[in-house]
Amino acid sequence: MPTKDQKIAPRKPRTDAQRNRERILEVAKEAFTRSGANASLDDIAKAAGVGAGTLYRHFPTRDALIEAVYRTEVEKLAAAEKKFSERLPPVEALRAWMLLFVDYIATKQIIGPALNSLVGGPSKLYEGSRGQIQGAIDSLVKRAIKSRDIRKDLEPFDLLRALIGVSHVASGPDWQQSARRLVDILITGSRPVK
Amino acid sequence: MPTKDQKIAPRKPRTDAQRNRERILEVAKEAFTRSGANASLDDIAKAAGVGAGTLYRHFPTRDALIEAVYRTEVEKLAAAEKKFSERLPPVEALRAWMLLFVDYIATKQIIGPALNSLVGGPSKLYEGSRGQIQGAIDSLVKRAIKSRDIRKDLEPFDLLRALIGVSHVASGPDWQQSARRLVDILITGSRPVK
């Protein structure tokens, strides 16, 4: 939709700016994977070979950086809903998606703090991602309700909250096994009462 | 078992030390309730009317302070298992205990970070509390398995992890309702497969 200043095209971003931004994201992902969401931003800037001011111009807050780092992965996770919905019966699709979610957490493709704002943070940063993830689980749950595999009153958001919750609990060698068992319990517990 | 220096009785702790310690715990609980586990320790010391050195002598780490603040509540929560076990059928006892857990979180009698180390933190600080909480849920689950109300292979720890997990997810006006629904799903999902 046309807006003001339509005749003044914005200048193409500079290549050094794009390069620095990509570099920061790459280094930040490594740092967050290794040290968690509280990794030092100054250290990340140094490791990326940029000044702190540069990092802050690209990402004004830690949350902005985290969102940018994990946006692609969150989008991939959301998009996987369609794949599962096409190929699997409703409850199996839901289960497969939840297990993929667990897998993403286990392999640190997404970390817990990146998920926090999906479930209630005030930040507008995650609106895109939030909509996608919530849309994904909404679709999966609605389809399973429709096929009467899941009770009618189930709130998709409750399942999402549970998944995000376990991503925060201290990791251990058997975290993934435990999380997978939880998915099983959640699926079983979501079935209609006979 | 007698050890060295048996004949030298330890000196009674000074009253000003006890008073300061109590004061710090009281102020810290208010601060953690209001601002979360990352409330400034310097601010807590100031509000308690003690020096930072005093706070650090009583509680060498933030985790030590958190554990001391919430120890009583965690012990109360653990102890409630006996009350429920005496009065309620197995599954109802488990459900009631889990709902009490949710209530403690909702009313901030316990906060999420105080629970973290219960499920895998390396710290020895929480060993007492950890044992009690894990003992409580172990007892509840074993009793329900024995009465065949719950499947044999259920790991009590998985349920505990789920509960602690949702305590970390961003609070909202309907958090408690959502968490209670989750308890319902977990209980239902833990039933034996027919």
Added chain:
DNA sequence: GTTGCAACCGGAGACAGCCTCCGGTTATCT
């Protein structure tokens, strides 16, 4: 190819919070 200039850079410095150190105080015991 040159010039203008705005988008970019980076790092020093102010600030907050953490945590230790050590000189001084005081509560307890004899």
Added chain:
DNA sequence: AGATAACCGGAGGCTGTCTCCGGTTGCAAC
């Protein structure tokens, strides 16, 4: 009353956050 060890507290060193502003440079226009 005196000795003394347990206690106090706050300044200072340190780390990390984050802004500011002088300098640089990539891009567009000519």
